[in-house]
Amino acid sequence: MSNDEVFAAAYRAHYWAVSRYVARRLDGRTDEVEEVVAEVFTVAWRRRADLPASPLPWLYGVARNCLANAVRGHGRRRRLVDRLGNDESAHGRQIVHSPDTEGPGAWVHDALARLSPADQEVLRLTVWEELGIDEVAVALGCGSRAAAMRLHRARRRLRAQIDTMRPTPPPASATPSKEHRHG
Known part of the structure; x- marks a missing residue:
């Protein structure tokens, strides 16, 4: 060809x-x-x-x-x-999103958005674009071992972000003893 x-x-x-x-x-x-x-x-x-x-x-x-x-x-x-003062917000037009507009997986996107652009990219290439590690290496312009390490670190940082965003469960309340003293 x-x-x-x-x-x-x-x-x-x-x-x-x-x-x-x-x-x-x-x-x-x-x-x-x-x-x-x-x-x-x-x-x-x-x-x-x-x-x-x-x-x-x-x-x-x-x-x-x-x-x-x-x-x-x-x-x-x-x-x-x-600089020219033609910003839309200067004219009172702003888009306000209500909490109801947040989709069920929005917290994942929020966690992803907190990562560096490099971490976001390596995760997106593997998940969204479904590339293998050798293909990720080509897309990023690095070696396969470097791409694998970048992916590993990005996943670890994403997991840490998700953990910080996850609400902590309420402490387990002390349940009353089922034993009754009969006097």
């Missing part, structure tokens, strides 16, 4: 997986998803001679870099809007 055919096959096979990967990380900013995904495949097109036999982990690595660029750009735009 030519490089063009390899790229076309990767695009057809992995477009939706890359789109879901990007959408989950942009957390509701759907207007930017298509832009970032287009950038991912633009990079893949330019580097189509470098596409590996299993391109999905490599595409996730490219997507990580494109997302980092998008987040930096979003931050720059946000700061500019703030």
Whole structure:
């Protein structure tokens, strides 16, 4: 197959997986998803001679870099809007979420959000993207042993966050003795 055919096959096979990967990380900013995904495949097109036999982990690595660029750009735009005084909150429009809108697994997302971006990414690659450790290593641009260690540490830190968020059970109350003294 030519490089063009390899790229076309990767695009057809992995477009939706890359789109879901990007959408989950942009957390509701759907207007930017298509832009970032287009950038991912633009990079893949330019580097189509470098596409590996299993391109999905490599595409996730490219997507990580494109997302980092998008987040930096979003931050720059946000700061500019703030400096210009056109912030939506300045006009009284704020979104307020009620406690009722929290889904049943929201506490897991809260615990995940408390982790470093690197810990979040390694966990998401293994759980959301269902990558094996060798594929995670490709996506992160590190060796398999380093990826395994990062995953182990991230899981340990997530467990610690969940433990701190879990409400402590009430102390066991002393139950009265069933023995009665008859006098």
